Amino acid sequence: xxxxxxxxxxxxxxxxxxxxxxxxxxxxxxxxxxxxxxxxxxxxxxxxxxxxxxxxxxxxxxxxxxxxxxxxxxxxxxxxxxxxxxxxxxxxxxxxxxxxxxxxxxxxxxxxxxxxxxxxxxxxxxxxxxxxxxxxxxxxxxxxxxxxxxxxxxxxxxxxxxxxxxxxxxxxxxxxxxxxxxxxxxxxxxxxxxxxxxxxxxxxxxxxxxxxxxxxxxxxxxxxxxxxxxxxxxxxxxxxxxxxxxxxxxxxxxxxxxxxxxxxxxxxxxxxxxxxxxxxxxxxxxxxxxxxxx
Amino acid sequence: xxxxxxxxxxxxxxxxxxxxxxxxxxxxxxxxxxxxxxxxxxxxxxxxxxxxxxxxxxxxxxxxxxxxxxxxxxxxxxxxxxxxxxxxxxxxxxxxxxxxxxxxxxxxxxxxxxxxxxxxxxxxxxxxxxxxxxxxxxxxxxxxxxxxxxxxxxxxxxxxxxxxxxxxxxxxxxxxxxxxxxxxxxxxxxxxxxxxxxxxxxxxxxxxxxxxxxxxxxxxxxxxxxxxxxxxxxxxxxxxxxxxxxxxxxxxxxxxxxxxxxxxxxxxxxxxx
Numbered sequence: 402x403x404x405x406x407x408x409x410x411x412x413x414x415x416x417x418x419x420x421x422x423x424x425x426x427x428x429x430x431x432x433x434x435x436x437x438x439x440x441x442x443x444x445x446x447x448x449x450x451x452x453x454x455x456x457x458x459x460x461x462x463x464x465x466x467x468x469x470x471x472x473x474x475x476x477x478x479x480x481x482x483x484x485x486x487x488x489x490x491x492x493x494x495x496x497x498x499x500x501x502x503x504x505x506x507x508x509x510x511x512x513x514x515x516x517x518x519x520x521x522x523x524x525x526x527x528x529x530x531x532x533x534x535x536x537x538x539x540x541x542x543x544x545x546x547x548x549x550x551x552x553x554x555x556x557x558x559x560x561x562x563x564x565x566x567x568x569x570x571x572x573x574x575x576x577x578x579x580x581x582x583x584x585x586x587x588x589x590x591x592x593x594x595x596x597x598x599x600x601x602x603x604x605x606x607x608x609x610x611x612x613x614x615x616x617x618x619x620x621x622x623x624x625x626x627x628x629x630x631x632x633x634x635x636x637x638x639x640x641x642x643x644x645x646x647x648x649x650x651x652x653x654x655x656x657x658x659x660x661x662x663x664x665x666x667x668x669x670x671x672x673x674x675x676x677x678x679x680x681x682x683x684x685x686x687x688x689x690x691x692x693x694x695x
Numbered sequence: 696x697x698x699x700x701x702x703x704x705x706x707x708x709x710x711x712x713x714x715x716x717x718x719x720x721x722x723x724x725x726x727x728x729x730x731x732x733x734x735x736x737x738x739x740x741x742x743x744x745x746x747x748x749x750x751x752x753x754x755x756x757x758x759x760x761x762x763x764x765x766x767x768x769x770x771x772x773x774x775x776x777x778x779x780x781x782x783x784x785x786x787x788x789x790x791x792x793x794x795x796x797x798x799x800x801x802x803x804x805x806x807x808x809x810x811x812x813x814x815x816x817x818x819x820x821x822x823x824x825x826x827x828x829x830x831x832x833x834x835x836x837x838x839x840x841x842x843x844x845x846x847x848x849x850x851x852x853x854x855x856x857x858x859x860x861x862x863x864x865x866x867x868x869x870x871x872x873x874x875x876x877x878x879x880x881x882x883x884x885x886x887x888x889x890x891x892x893x894x895x896x897x898x899x900x901x902x903x904x905x906x907x908x909x910x911x912x913x914x915x916x917x918x919x920x921x922x923x924x925x926x927x928x929x930x931x932x933x934x935x936x937x938x939x940x941x942x943x944x945x946x947x948x949x950x951x952x953x954x955x956x957x958x959x960x961x962x963x964x965x966x967x968x
Contacts, residue, residue, distance in 0.1 A: 409872060413787035414799060416780040417847060424814060424840025425806050431817030443824050486712050494705050502955055503713040506720060508962055509951045511901040513919045514944050517926045518719045521726075521933050528722060528738040566716070570963055623810030627903040631923055647812045647904075654816050655908060663816045671813045678808045 432671065435664035445661065452665035462666065464641055465649040468553055472621040472645075475557045475564075476614055482561070483568025483613070484606070488598050490569070491576040501573070508566035516631035519559050520546055546632065549642035556625070556632050556643055564620065568613050575609040575691070576602060608691035612684040619677055623647065623670060646670055720948075727938040734934050749938035758913075759942060762921035765910075768831055769917060770899045773838035777895060778888070781843050785850035786876045790862065800851060806844040811904055814841075819908060829912035837905055842895040849964065853887040854880055893961030897947075918943055 436452050439445040456462050486504060490497050507515070522529050523545035530542040545555045579602065587597050626647040629637060637644035637652070644652075646666065653663035726734060728745040737743075753759050787793070788800050818837060819828075827833030857880055865875045881888070906920040916924070922943055929936050951958045 407793075410787045410791040410793035410796070413783045413791070413872075414793075417784035417803065417843065418799070420776075420780055420836075420840050420843055421803060421806060424818075424837055424843075425809065427821075428814035428817040429809075431820075432813065435816060435820075440820070443820055486709070489705050489709055492705065494702050494709065497709075500709045500713055502952075504716045505955075505959060505962075506716050506948075506951075509947055509958065510720070510944050511919060511947065513901075513903050513922050514940050515719060517922060517936065518723045518940055520926070521936065522719065522722055531738055562715070567963070570959060574963065619808065619810075623812065626812065627901075627919075630903060630907070631926065634927060635923065647810070650812055650816070651904075651908070654819060660816050660820050667813045667816055670810060674808055674810055674813070678805055681808055 429671070432664040432667045435660055436668045438661055440660040440664070448661075452661045456662055456665045456669075461641060461644065462646075462649055465637075465644045465646050468643065468645050469622050469625075471553060472557060472560065472625060473618065475561045475621065476617045478561050479565045479568050479617060480610060480614065482565045483572050484603075484610075486565075486569045487572035487576060488602060490573055491602070492594075501570075504569055505566050507563045508570075510563075512563070512627035513631050515563060516559060516628055519555075519562075520632055523555055547639055549639045552632065552639055552642040556628050559628060559632070560621075560625065564617060568617075571609055571613055572606065575606060575688075579605055605691070608684070608688040612688040615677065615681050615684045619674065619681065622677075623674055626651070720944075723937045723940050723944070726934050727941045729934045731932060731934055749935050750942065752935060753939045753942060757925065757939070758916070758921065759918075759925075759939060761914075762916050762918040763943075765831075765915055766900055766918040769834055769838060769906075770896050772831065772835035773842060773899050774892065774895050776835065776839040777843045777846055778891065780839070781846035781850055781891075782876065782881065785847050785854050786872070786880060788847070788851045789854035791872075800847070803844045803847050807848065811841055815904070815908055822909065827909075829910055829915045831915070834905060834909045834915075837909065838899045838902070841905075842898055846891050846895065849887055849891060850884065853884050857883055889957055890961045890964050893957055894964055897962070900947075 437447055437449060439448045439451070490501055490504075494500075521527055524530075525544045525547060529545065533539070533542040543551045545551055584597060584601055587601055592600070623646070625645055629643045629645055629648055633639075633643035633648070637648045647670075650663045650666045650670070653659045653666065725741050726738075727749050728742040728747075729737075730746055730748070733742060733744075784799075784803075788796055814837075822828045822833055861879055861883075862875060865879055870878070901919060902917075903919045903923060906917040907923070910917060910920060922939065925939060926936055
């Protein structure tokens with residue numbers, strides 16, 4: 402019989418420790434260091450809080466923060482759309498399995514691909530406006546991509562369109578785990594569709610809705626780069642209309658070669674995501690408990 | 696009949712939702728089959744005389760296939776490295792006693808919530824200095840690192856559900872940890888491994904951020920980065936662009952339709968990490 406030596410576990414976890422130390426550990430230490438330095442090339446002198454002062458004093462930074470915050474408006478829409486479709490699918494109307502496959506398609510397509518397609522559809526002389534004009538809704542035929550007042554809303558439409566598919570599948574999975582006998586009983590008692598949805602299904606969905614909201618918040622604040630990169634033509638355009646914090650960091654690092662500035666913004670984004678880790682874990686635990694105590 | 700009538704509004708809503716979900720895909724395919732002239736006159740209708748010229752042009756006159764190959768290399772490299780690293784670590788965390796075990800799992804799990812953009816600045820500066828920009832190995836290492844915390848989390852949860860008796864009896868037969876992992880735990884974990892394969896491959900295949908920053912050389916462009924460049928260059932040739940998008944999305948759509956169960960499970964698991 403071979404006895405596990407005391408060193409064995411460490412041998413097994415060593416590759417993991419090395420990998421995350423390199424990809425996460427090293428950068429997380431360095432962004433704090435860089436954020437207090439004037440980095441030219443690979444290093445530079447300490448300059449205290451000057452990078453932070455520069456970032457916080459820049460209109461573009463605040464504009465990009467505001468854009469991320471504005472994207473949060475998409476979340477309630479996503480929740481309502483997903484709940485509605487999920488409840489309808491849960492009722493198992495004829496062909497619900499086919500509907501389910503179809504409504505999940507948006508989430509299967511990669512963001513850059515779908516952004517390129519949508520960009521063509523929403524062009525000023527594109528098919529979306531053609532349909533709107535045909536419906537005599539000329540006032541709605543906006544310059545979806547080219548106008549700086551509208552472009553971010555177009556990004557939001559695209560995000561709602563894609564991320565709602567995730568909500569539908571998450572919510573549906575949770576509904577499938579509900580106790581059906583209660584719903585059947587309510588049906589027999591004559592509860593109508595709205596009453597069943599409102600008083601029986603919805604109250605049991607709290608955990609998973611909360612979870613979806615937290616996950617989506619993290620997405621809106623820190624994972625929309627691919628959307629804005631394509632819609633904004635790689636420049637956050639038109640003008641600065643679609644610049645988000647991720648793009649601000651990208652710009653500072655790649656276009657203007659100011660790693661110190663990019664690091665100061667990264668540190669702030671990192672702190673925001675750390676603040677979101679706790680609600681995320683709490684929501685995940687609660688959603689898992691709901692699932693377990695069905 | 697009554698029942699059918701009652702279900703009508705539900706079908707109306709679901710049909711509308713399905714229509715919205717499919718419209719971009721239909722537009723993409725239909726436009727790809729039109730000539731530039733036809734698209735200029737008719738943007739909405741189906742092609743009257745479908746042409747394949749756009750597909751030919753994309754495949755032969757642009758580096759599309761080359762980009763796909765680059766993406767494939769990155770996916771394979773990152774997924775293989777990450778899977779090996781996380782299987783070993785998850786096995787130790789789930790089945791062995793050692794100091795710092797819980798802390799390691801807690802740290803690794805928290806890293807799932809850190810946005811990738813945060814790690815980019817120092818890695819870019821480092822890579823520029825040691826010449827890893829626009830190399831496969833440099834990008835593979837970053838991708839492998841980014842997908843590993845979730846893999847460790849998922850596998851640890853799964854390995855803990857393997858019944859203890861299996862380990863005991865294997866140990867009686869003189870099997871060491873590595874043999875137990877490879878011969879017993881991994882075959883039992885096939886569902887979790889498939890889910891991981893889907894999640895991780897999609898992450899790397901679909902990523903734009905890392906690809907754009909760390910693979911700037913034209914010869915190393917990935918499919919997603921290539922598309923983002925390509926669309927700007929052919930801004931006015933919509934059918935040609937759409938043919939490119941059809942080719943780019945075809946692998947995912949085909950895999951989705953063939954393995955939708957795994958896909959839905961994998962995408963859900965990946966999205967909620």
